[in-house]
Amino acid sequence: QSSYKVLNSIENVLSHLKDAETGQRGFILTGDKKYLEPYDNAGKFIDQDIEQIQELTKDNPEQQENIQALEPLIKEKLTELKDTVDLRIREGFESAAQEVRTSKGKKTMDQIRKNINEMIIKEQTLLEERNSGINYRAKATLYTIGLGTLFAFTSVGLGNLIIHRDISTRKRLETELVK
Numbered sequence: 001q002s003s004y005k006v007l008n009s010i011e012n013v014l015s016h017l018k019d020a021e022t023g024q025r026g027f028i029l030t031g032d033k034k035y036l037e038p039y040d041n042a043g044k045f046i047d048q049d050i051e052q053i054q055e056l057t058k059d060n061p062e063q064q065e066n067i068q069a070l071e072p073l074i075k076e077k078l079t080e081l082k083d084t085v086d087l088r089i090r091e092g093f094e095s096a097a098q099e100v101r102t103s104k105g106k107k108t109m110d111q112i113r114k115n116i117n118e119m120i121i122k123e124q125t126l127l128e129e130r131n132s133g134i135n136y137r138a139k140a141t142l143y144t145i146g147l148g149t150l151f152a153f154t155s156v157g158l159g160n161l162i163i164h165r166d167i168s169t170r171k172r173l174e175t176e177l178v179k
Helices: 002-030 033-056 061-091 093-101 104-178
Strands: none
Touching (some): 002 093, 033 061, 061 093
16 A cells, blocks of 8 residues: 555656646746746645655665655756746846756756656565565465365264264164164
């Protein structure tokens, strides 16, 4: 259950970053501040998702390290987005567009995607391991129930046979005594 929550939170981080980037680019192109809404909201949503991932993976040192590596990249990306928005406000479209063309933000986003994909793969692997353990236990339980049922039927059959033989022996002995 928690792996599904971790996967959801990891995917939310990437989604909110994409939203922020989309808002930033829309604002750079148009200068219209309504495009900044997803950009403005992204930071708080990302912080919530990171906190949730940290809490859900507190027993997983590898994922904790992955989060520690991801946080500065996210901060760098959000700073880059803010800088280009500020540049658009202060100096206009061409200066902001020139900054976007440096591909600095793209390189950071590519690294974020790489780290997030590694986290997703790790969590999916844990999920598969847990599911395989559950499947093994389910099969073992069915096997145990099957053997138990077989044992129960065998025991009842043997008991029935012993009782039947005992009754037959008594009837034979009674018949012999009566003669």
